[in-house]
Structures are given as structure tokens and as C-alpha cells.
Amino acid sequence: MNVFKLLSRSSKAAQSAPSQKLPSAGAVPNPQLFRDDEPVTVSPDTRKSKKRKRGKDAQDMSAPLPADLDFFGTSKKENAEPAIQATEKERKRTSQSQTDTEINGAQEEMEAEPYDEDESKRILRSHKLKVTVLEDFAPQEDEAQPEKKKKKRKKEKKIVEKKKDAKKQLYPQPLTSFAQLRIRYGISRRLAENLSEQAYKLPTEVQLGALPLLLRSRKTEQEGQNGNSISASASGAEYGGDVDLLSVAPTGSGKTIAFLIPVIDALLSEKVAEGDDGPRAIIIAPTRELASQIVNEARKLSKGTGLKATLMKKGMEVVERPEEEDSKDEAEAARNFEEEEESASDSGDEEKVVQQKKRKRRRADKVKAAILVTTPAALLNALKQNDGSLASLLSVRHLVLDEADVLLDPLFREQTVSVWNACTNPLLRVGLWSATMGSNIETLAISTLNTRWTSLSSTNTTLPLAAPSSA
Ligand SMILES: Nc1ncnc2c1ncn2[C@@H]1O[C@H](COP(=O)(O)OP(=O)(O)OP(=O)(O)O)[C@@H](O)[C@H]1O
Structure with missing residues (x-):
């Protein structure tokens, strides 16, 4: 398991994004890509809503590009074409893709062709994207062995090498x-x-x-053999998507679908045991408003897939209550049900009927959706058990913290980390998404991942090693 950090337009974000502001706090620039050189103006429209409206901006995105940024249309050519020709080509390509919903064979072949290393670096650089390896929490195979001096020295050397490696930069194949x-x-x-x-x-x-x-790239193996294309280890493809990612990108830059697509795709490919319904992905946002926007987006993307996304509401249950309590309840309920109903209606004891109904409703309200979007407090309430402890969410494989800087700010920190720690699945993948991320937040995130990893690796010997052998 590795932790990567993706920084998108870091300098601009640092200047323009208000730090530690909730999403609803107000005016933000629209930092859409390809518009680096334009001055950022905030229109009255954007003041009303911080979310970028797709209709207008989607048109902006398809507008002709300057030649030096035209990597979509003519990037396969060695020499950049004059700006005017590139513009014309891009226009043709855009209008074609607008009218043509089916990707034809030639286009498909072009899309499948990986960028070579130089091209990838150039594209990433032109978008001011930087990906670094922050940590590698893979348990060392010799960790459990009694340590002899020689081995110890070897291990120390390994640690030094690992630390050197920790800031390694990656060049993912640009999408x-x-x-x-x-x-x-x-x-x-x-x-x-x-x-x-x-x-x-x-x-x-x-x-x-x-x-x-x-x-997970389908093409990694071929890419690895192809001298021209970027190697799997330098692109991060060798991890097959099995990474924790801290992603910092400006407000309104499309982070929501950036984390939803991999989560939905992974959920669709995971095998689920029968009867094992319930949340497998949890997305946490600091406000209910933001959570409800995310759930809407998740529903649009998972339409027709059989996956359900739900917004955590008061009274919903996310875990089975302890069996003892359940069976005691059930037995009691069965024993008393008829008797109670009879006597309740006879004696007008509405309280008992209300209790019965509540019990039934609680079971009916258990979340069945695979994707649960929630604020930390709402989920924490649902996890609290009678004895004050927290129920664990073993079935959850994906945890996303949207607005992670806010969620890990002292105001929400305890709740967020508690929910995070309740996700006890050793294969949990965590994504932290934010417009800004102070070094203290980054350190906290890393240390939470580290502590979790250390405790899991001491109790579980089946944790995956750093990188899967193939993607
Ligand atoms: N590739 C894209 N093309 C066109 N529109 C997009 C694209 N990606 C996202 N959008 C649209 O941009 C708008 C803003 O995206 P989104 O809300 O995901 O930004 P964000 O980075 O999550 O912002 P925040 O920091 O507020 O959470 C949404 O309306 C979304 O539908």
C-alpha cells in the first residue's frame, strides 16, 4: 500500500483558494484547466454558487486551444503545428466528437496509444500537476523475524533507501x-x-x-515492454490503483467525479457475498449540503449499474446491532408481539405500540446502498453503541474524505478520525481530497495511515505487500 500526493496547480490554488473555508463560504474563481494565462474574474453568477455550471463551462473547455497546449489534437506529431492550424484541427475534432457518440476504430486506436515519457512529463508539467510518493507502509517480510545484527544493519539500510525514495516523483500516463x-x-x-x-x-x-x-491500466504490461512509453514504476501504474491518495486541487476543479469514478468502478468489479449488503464505500463531507451534492453526482454515475448511493439521514442504521442484543430483542418481540398489540389496543397503551414500530423501522432503515455519503457526525452517531464503543465497518473498502482539510481541522478532527479508525478492513483504500492542505493536515493524515497500518500489520499477516506484481 502506497500513499501518493497529487498537487494540481498548487501555486494558483494557494493564492486564490480561501484556506479553511467551508464550501458554502462564497465566491471562488473558476480554475478550469487550459486557462492558466487568463486573469481570474469572479462573475456575479459564480458568487451565488461555488459549483461550476457544466453547460457554459463545458463549451469553454471545448474552445480552441493555443498550440502549446494542444495536446489532445496534435500531440502525436513531433513538431508542433502553427497555432492557427492547430486551432482549426481542434475545432474539427471537437465538432466531430459532439456529433459522433460512437468512437470509431481510428479514434479508439489513437486513444489507446500511450504517451511516451517525454510527452507525459510535458503534459503533466503544462498542467502544473505534480505527483509524489509520500509513504510506503508495506510490511517488510523480515519484520516478524528475530533480529540479528547483520539483518538489523540491512534493515536500517533499507529504511534509509526507503526514505530517499519517499519523495520520488511519479509521472502517471495523463488521461x-x-x-x-x-x-x-x-x-x-x-x-x-x-x-x-x-x-x-x-x-x-x-x-x-x-x-x-x-x-487499473489494462495496458501496463505492454507499456512495460514498450521502450518508448513510460515505465509502470515511474507512472505509478504498477500499483494497479491500489493506493491511498492525497489530492490537492482548486475548488470547482472536478474533484467529485475524480474520486467517484474509481470508487464506482471498483465497487462494480468487487465480488460481494450474498446477503452482504450495506455500505462498501463511504464518502465523508463536512456539510450536509455538500454530501447531498455528492450523492446526486454518485447516483447519476451509477445509474443502471445496480449500485445505490444514499445520503445518511437521522435514524438510519449502518451496522447490525450485536447479535445478543438483536436476538434478545427479537425473541422478546416475538413473545410479546401479539400480547402487546392486544393489550395496547385494549388498554390504549400507545407507548408500547410506538416502541414496537420504532424497533421494526430501525431494522427497515438499515442502509443497503453500497455508497454512503455522510457528514462525520451523522455516521458517528449511527456507529455509537450502547456501551459507548464504536461499531466497526469491516465491509467498507473505500473511504473518501472530501474537503479533507476541513474534516481534519480541529473542529471535525476527532469525529473524522474516529470514523476512519472504525473502517477496519485491512484492504481499505483512502482518498483525501481538498482545495488546500496545510503541512499539519498532511502530517496528520500520514500519521493516521501509518498508525493504522502498523496496528493492522501487527495483527494481520495477510496484508498486501507494497506493489502488486502486475496491474
Ligand atoms: N471534465 C469535466 N468536464 C466538464 N464539467 C465538469 C468536468 N468535471 C467536473 N465538471 C463539473 O464541474 C462542476 C464542479 O465540479 P466539482 O463540484 O466536482 O468540483 P470540486 O473540485 O469537487 O469542488 P469542491 O472543491 O467544491 O468540492 C460540476 O458541475 C461538475 O459537473
């Missing part, structure tokens, strides 16, 4: 069109259709850098 999601990463057909239905064509910067890291 330059949504069509590549299906062609290169084999995402579910239905998910790809849903994206296309929502008119998503060109990824934003954060999507361009994050999606290749979080999805």
Missing part, C-alpha cells in the same frame, strides 16, 4: 479524454455511458492526473 477510461482502463460500460450522458468529454486537470493513478 486526456474520457473515452480513454474505457479503452485504457476498462471501466464498466455502463459507467462510461453515464459519463458520456453527462457530456463529460475532456477531463479537468485533477482528473487528468488522478484517474490514471486510481484505476
Whole structure:
């Protein structure tokens, strides 16, 4: 398990994004990609809502690009064409893709073609995207062995090497069109259709850098053998999407679908034991308003896939109550049900009937959806047990903290970390997404991951090693 950090337009974000502000706090610039040189103006429209409206901006995104940023249309050519020709080509390509929903063979081949190392670096650099390896929590195979001096020295050397490696920079294969999601990463057909239905064509910067890291590339093996293309270890593809990611990108830059696509795709490919329904992915947001926007987006993307997304509401149950308590309740209920109903209606004892109804409703309200979107407090309440302890969420494999800087700020920190620690599945993948991330928040995130990993590896010997052998 590795932790990567993706920084999208860090300098601009630091200047323009208000630190520690809740999403509802107000005016923000629209930091859409390809608009680096334009001065940021805040229109009255954006003041009303911080969310970028897709209709207008999607048109902006498809506008002709300057030649030096035209990597979608003519990037395969060695020499950049004059700006005017590139513009014309881009226009043709855009209008073609607007009218043509089916990707033809030639286009498909082009989308499947990986960028070579130089091209990848250039594209990532032009979008000011930087990906670094923050930590590697893989248990060392010799950790459990009694340590002899020689071994100890070897291990110390390894640690020094690992620390040196910790700031290694990665160059993921840039995702330059949504069509590549299906062609290169084999995402579910239905998910790809849903994206296309929502008119998503060109990824934003954060999507361009994050999606290749979080999805499993179909082409890794060929890429590894191809001298021209970027190696799997330098691109991060060797981890097959099995990474924890801290992603910092400006407000309104499309982080929501950047974390939803990999989560939905992973959920669709995971095998679920019969009767094992309930949340397998939890997305935490600091406000209910933001949580409800995320759930809407998740529903659009998972339409027709069989996956359900739900917003945590008061009174919902997320875990089975302890068996003893349940069976005691059930037995009691069965014994008393008829008697109670009879006597309640006879004696007008409404209290008992209300209690019965409540008990029934509680069971009916247990979350069955695979994706649960919640604020930390709402989930924490649902996890609290009678003895004050927290129930664990063993079935949860994906945890996303949206607005992670706010969630890990002292105001929410305890709740967030408690929920995080309640996710006890050793294969849990964590994504932290934020417009800003102070070094204290980053340190806290890393140390939470570290503590968790250390405690899990001491109790569980089946944890995966650093990198899967193939992706
Ligand atoms: N690739 C894309 N093409 C066009 N529109 C997009 C794309 N990605 C996202 N959007 C749209 O941009 C808007 C803003 O995206 P989103 O809310 O995900 O930003 P965000 O980075 O999550 O913001 P926040 O920091 O507030 O959570 C949404 O309306 C979304 O549908």
C-alpha cells in the first residue's frame, strides 16, 4: 500500500483558494484547466454558487486551444503545428466528437496509444500537476523475524533507501479524454455511458492526473515492454490503483467525479457475498449540503449499474446491532408481539405500540446502498453503541474524505478520525481530497495511515505487500 500526493496547480490554488473555508463560504474563481494565462474574474453568477455550471463551462473547455497546449489534437506529431492550424484541427475534432457518440476504430486506436515519457512529463508539467510518493507502509517480510545484527544493519539500510525514495516523483500516463477510461482502463460500460450522458468529454486537470493513478491500466504490461512509453514504476501504474491518495486541487476543479469514478468502478468489479449488503464505500463531507451534492453526482454515475448511493439521514442504521442484543430483542418481540398489540389496543397503551414500530423501522432503515455519503457526525452517531464503543465497518473498502482539510481541522478532527479508525478492513483504500492542505493536515493524515497500518500489520499477516506484481 502506497500513499501518493497529487498537487494540481498548487501555486494558483494557494493564492486564490480561501484556506479553511467551508464550501458554502462564497465566491471562488473558476480554475478550469487550459486557462492558466487568463486573469481570474469572479462573475456575479459564480458568487451565488461555488459549483461550476457544466453547460457554459463545458463549451469553454471545448474552445480552441493555443498550440502549446494542444495536446489532445496534435500531440502525436513531433513538431508542433502553427497555432492557427492547430486551432482549426481542434475545432474539427471537437465538432466531430459532439456529433459522433460512437468512437470509431481510428479514434479508439489513437486513444489507446500511450504517451511516451517525454510527452507525459510535458503534459503533466503544462498542467502544473505534480505527483509524489509520500509513504510506503508495506510490511517488510523480515519484520516478524528475530533480529540479528547483520539483518538489523540491512534493515536500517533499507529504511534509509526507503526514505530517499519517499519523495520520488511519479509521472502517471495523463488521461486526456474520457473515452480513454474505457479503452485504457476498462471501466464498466455502463459507467462510461453515464459519463458520456453527462457530456463529460475532456477531463479537468485533477482528473487528468488522478484517474490514471486510481484505476487499473489494462495496458501496463505492454507499456512495460514498450521502450518508448513510460515505465509502470515511474507512472505509478504498477500499483494497479491500489493506493491511498492525497489530492490537492482548486475548488470547482472536478474533484467529485475524480474520486467517484474509481470508487464506482471498483465497487462494480468487487465480488460481494450474498446477503452482504450495506455500505462498501463511504464518502465523508463536512456539510450536509455538500454530501447531498455528492450523492446526486454518485447516483447519476451509477445509474443502471445496480449500485445505490444514499445520503445518511437521522435514524438510519449502518451496522447490525450485536447479535445478543438483536436476538434478545427479537425473541422478546416475538413473545410479546401479539400480547402487546392486544393489550395496547385494549388498554390504549400507545407507548408500547410506538416502541414496537420504532424497533421494526430501525431494522427497515438499515442502509443497503453500497455508497454512503455522510457528514462525520451523522455516521458517528449511527456507529455509537450502547456501551459507548464504536461499531466497526469491516465491509467498507473505500473511504473518501472530501474537503479533507476541513474534516481534519480541529473542529471535525476527532469525529473524522474516529470514523476512519472504525473502517477496519485491512484492504481499505483512502482518498483525501481538498482545495488546500496545510503541512499539519498532511502530517496528520500520514500519521493516521501509518498508525493504522502498523496496528493492522501487527495483527494481520495477510496484508498486501507494497506493489502488486502486475496491474
Ligand atoms: N471534465 C469535466 N468536464 C466538464 N464539467 C465538469 C468536468 N468535471 C467536473 N465538471 C463539473 O464541474 C462542476 C464542479 O465540479 P466539482 O463540484 O466536482 O468540483 P470540486 O473540485 O469537487 O469542488 P469542491 O472543491 O467544491 O468540492 C460540476 O458541475 C461538475 O459537473
